Amino acid sequence: MEPSTRSKAIMEFLKPRVGARVKSWLEICTKCGQCADTCHFYLAADRDPKMIPAAKVKYLSEIIRRKGEVDDEFIQKAYDCIYHECNMCRRCTQFCPFGINIADMIALTRALLFSQGVCPEALRSAIKNYHETGNQMGVSEEDWLDTLTWCEEEMESEIVGLKIPVDKVGAEIMYTINAREAKFYPQDIQEVAKIMHVAGASWTVPSKRGWDDTNLSMFVGDLKTSRTLVENTFARATELGAKKVAITE
């Protein structure tokens, strides 16, 4: 039987990514079960064996074994497992006596699904926002600057001389936020402004793309977008001559 278009695409995606490291991880796992108790999904599901981290890797090994010949039902099952039954927290990986990076393989499975157009809808729309506006919430540059202005104005009545310096060249620290703050938690921006002012920090906030330090594209394995986001932040820091980039929290 001729390989299907999907299987060809899957194998093409996996070829450069499944090298000796991933192959040996898949081979040396003895299913010892040490990772079971490390997983909060497993513990919270009355020790359901399908929640054991090592078992969640089976989708990747099965795809490789079948040379990418998997149907929609299989993809759906893989999706349900790697998105709904794993936070990619890496705790299982810390406890594996063989040093198998289970979390990396879950991340690879997510990236594989993304390469086939499968990912959570809400994350897909966040990625669309990143591309259109540079931030996950789709905040326009005008609204961003407006938010910073009123955050500053409100705080001026509490702290004498408080400023939120925008695009200040030569500031030591370039501060970036989670775009959710701009939309839902502006008090977070105000609290940091207050701390920075009292600490006498030399700081600034960029007006252009790069001020959102979240990287949700990472969670679906969209590394191209991931990279762009990090590059945006570094480009702003370089332009402004900042020595450090601080992220919220």
Next chain:
Amino acid sequence: MELFHDYLDQGIIKLSKKVTEPTTLQDPCNVVRSGGLAAKNRHVAEMLSEDFRPMDNQGNYNYCCGGGGGAIPMGGEMRKQRMKCGKIKAEQIRATGAKIVLVPCHNCIDQIRDLNKEYDLGIKAVHFKEIIAHNMIVPEHMIPKEEDEEEKA
């Protein structure tokens, strides 16, 4: 968080008071396990608290809150599973007897606030910055002098 740590540790920011209610601390996976800030995270919590009560497994080996890996921004699709797997974090928090949970992560804080409702924990989840901004000493010259302004007016 590292910056706040250094400001507090070096006395650049001084506190007028500490949190008196018992506190505990979340170790966000990407700040602690992957970010390497376990010790500083704990030290900030200790500097801010009078009665700090670490969870079991506090530090690099702590459990995920259940909101990580995109689970929070995935929205309604993940809500049920999030609440279920978060049971472990809810139990950890309850066992400390803390009333304030310090949470240096936007993902974790949304999850822990949801867990608080779901599991009736009776806690308040707050960011470090909220406590620091509220409890720090603001130098005299930065405090607005309302009376003077009124006199001038």
